[in-house]
Amino acid sequence: MNILVIGGGISGFITAIMCAKNKNNKITIYEKNNEVLKKLLLTGNGRCNYWNEYQDISKYHSSNQCELEKIITKENLDCAYKFWSDLGIIPIVKNGYYYPFSESAKSVKSLLLNSAQINGVIVKTNINITDISLINNGFKVTYSNNTNYFDKIIIATGSCAYPKTGSTGWGYEFARKYGHYIIPVNPSLVQLVTNAGIEKIWHGVRTHVIVKHLQNEKVLKSEYGEIQLTNYGVSGICVFNLSRDIRIGLENHQKEQILINFVPWFKGGKEELKQLLDKRNSDSLNITELCDGFLHYKIVAAILTKIKVNSKARWNELSNKEKNLFCDILLAFKMDIVATKDFDNAQVCSGGISLSDINSLTMESKIVKNLYFVGEILDVDGDCGGYNLSFACISALLAAKSLGD
Numbered sequence: 001m002n003i004l005v006i007g008g009g010i011s012g013f014i015t016a017i018m019c020a021k022n023k024n025n026k027i028t029i030y031e032k033n034n035e036v037l038k039k040l041l042l043t044g045n046g047r048c049n050y051w052n053e054y055q056d057i058s059k060y061h062s063s064n065q066c067e068l069e070k071i072i073t074k075e076n077l078d079c080a081y082k083f084w085s086d087l088g089i090i091p092i093v094k095n096g097y098y099y100p101f102s103e104s105a106k107s108v109k110s111l112l113l114n115s116a117q118i119n120g121v122i123v124k125t126n127i128n129i130t131d132i133s134l135i136n137n138g139f140k141v142t143y144s145n146n147t148n149y150f151d152k153i154i155i156a157t158g159s160c161a162y163p164k165t166g167s168t169g170w171g172y173e174f175a176r177k178y179g180h181y182i183i184p185v186n187p188s189l190v191q192l193v194t195n196a197g198i199e200k201i202w203h204g205v206r207t208h209v210i211v212k213h214l215q216n217e218k219v220l221k222s223e224y225g226e227i228q229l230t231n232y233g234v235s236g237i238c239v240f241n242l243s244r245d246i247r248i249g250l251e252n253h254q255k256e257q258i259l260i261n262f263v264p265w266f267k268g269g270k271e272e273l274k275q276l277l278d279k280r281n282s283d284s285l286n287i288t289e290l291c292d293g294f295l296h297y298k299i300v301a302a303i304l305t306k307i308k309v310n311s312k313a314r315w316n317e318l319s320n321k322e323k324n325l326f327c328d329i330l331l332a333f334k335m336d337i338v339a340t341k342d343f344d345n346a347q348v349c350s351g352g353i354s355l356s357d358i359n360s361l362t363m364e365s366k367i368v369k370n371l372y373f374v375g376e377i378l379d380v381d382g383d384c385g386g387y388n389l390s391f392a393c394i395s396a397l398l399a400a401k402s403l404g405d
């Protein structure tokens with residue numbers, strides 16, 4: 001079989017490597033960039049968070065839960081984990097997040113390139129596919145005034161998240177042309193834009209918080225982790241994991257807010273916090289100094305601006321009402337969310353090719369025979385924590401198993 005994989009990202013590479021293990025297959029990857037696996041290098045801040053200890057269907061999202069459950073099975077997860085191990089990755093695990101012990105995405109790229117070479121995969125870069133037409137039982141592929149013919153095609157062109165890595169959504173147009181339904185595509189795992197008026201004051205601070213998603217004043221989800229406070233709003237894994245639901249809420253004109261607890265280590269309520277600050281107090285300390293040791297000075301400055309208290313004020317100079325306000329805000333800083341950032345900043349997209357049009361055992365199109373879709377182009381997105389690379393791997397292995405038989 002002469003098989004073409006379009007897209008030299010992670011899902012394309014895994015499909016190609018595993019398909020090529022059947023020596024009756026001739027496998028070629030066409031990648032439009034001048035280098036392959038560009039997005040992989042960015043994952044996990046360059047360290048490649050490829051897996052998570054806590055694998056559960058609730059970490060994956062799709063409009064078609066029923067089909068998703070057929071894909072995210074224990075058996076498929078076991079195969080995916082085995083793939084990474086067989087590739088040669090020794091993990092280091094941090095809070096359940098798996099990274100290669102090298103903590104280098106570059107080393108994962110190198111493992112994939114070597115495995116592709118050993119298995120005889122032909123990798124061609126600078127080939128931007130512009131059209132595919134169906135001919136008899138095969139495909140005619142067009143790129144830069146050239147044409148080529150293949151028996152089977154795997155579309156692994158990704159979503160439109162982070163388009164500078166090459167994933168610009170081309171595959172959606174192609175799939176739509178041949179009758180596949182595309183669930184609307186939106187940025188996910190993305191920063192939130194706020195308008196609290198204090199963003200410039202705390203810009204650049206990173207701190208551990210509990211952040212809650214509040215929709216119409218009701219708490220829907222809570223996350224613990226490092227938040228990045230920026231001049232436009234908030235970022236960080238804990239924020240990314242709330243962004244999917246918040247974006248959908250905004251689209252449906254819901255009131256979307258977050259509550260940030262800046263003292264997640266403190267187990268008491270407002271009164272106890274006030275007592276703690278009273279105990280730490282001394283006449284010579286201003287409020288910033290009083291909070292030294294547990295709160296960044298820029299966060300104190302932002303809170304004092306919000307409650308309209310002079311930044312040099314001492315704790316004893318605050319009225320009881322102001323002390324209450326200060327403690328309330330430390331425990332639950334409420335911010336309106338006005339927007340999420342766009343595709344340029346998103347780690348993944350929600351939406352994509354509907355799973356209803358895909359055979360969930362093989363990733364083959366139910367509409368066009370011998371055409372397969374793998375990876376993020378499908379209507380599946382995961383939380384932060386290695387779930388998106390896990391899905392890329394699972395879908396690739398399913399397609400490869402079917403193509404290898």
Ligand SMILES: Cc1cc2nc3c(=O)[nH]c(=O)nc-3n(C[C@H](O)[C@H](O)[C@H](O)COP(=O)(O)OP(=O)(O)OC[C@H]3O[C@@H](n4cnc5c(N)ncnc54)[C@H](O)[C@@H]3O)c2cc1C
Nearest residue numbers: 007009010011032043044129158166167375376386388389
């Ligand atoms: C900054 C960042 C950090 C991330 N960190 C993590 C993480 O730590 N863990 C995790 O699980 N996930 C992470 N993700 C998500 C994860 O990287 C993606 O879900 C995954 O890479 C998707 O793989 P893919 O193969 O489907 O698509 P891609 O990796 O996007 O590959 C698609 C490829 O197809 C090529 N292509 C597109 N159109 C054409 C065409 N017409 N012709 C030829 N080639 C084409 C593109 O150039 C690209 O190389 C991160 C994403 C980003 C942006």
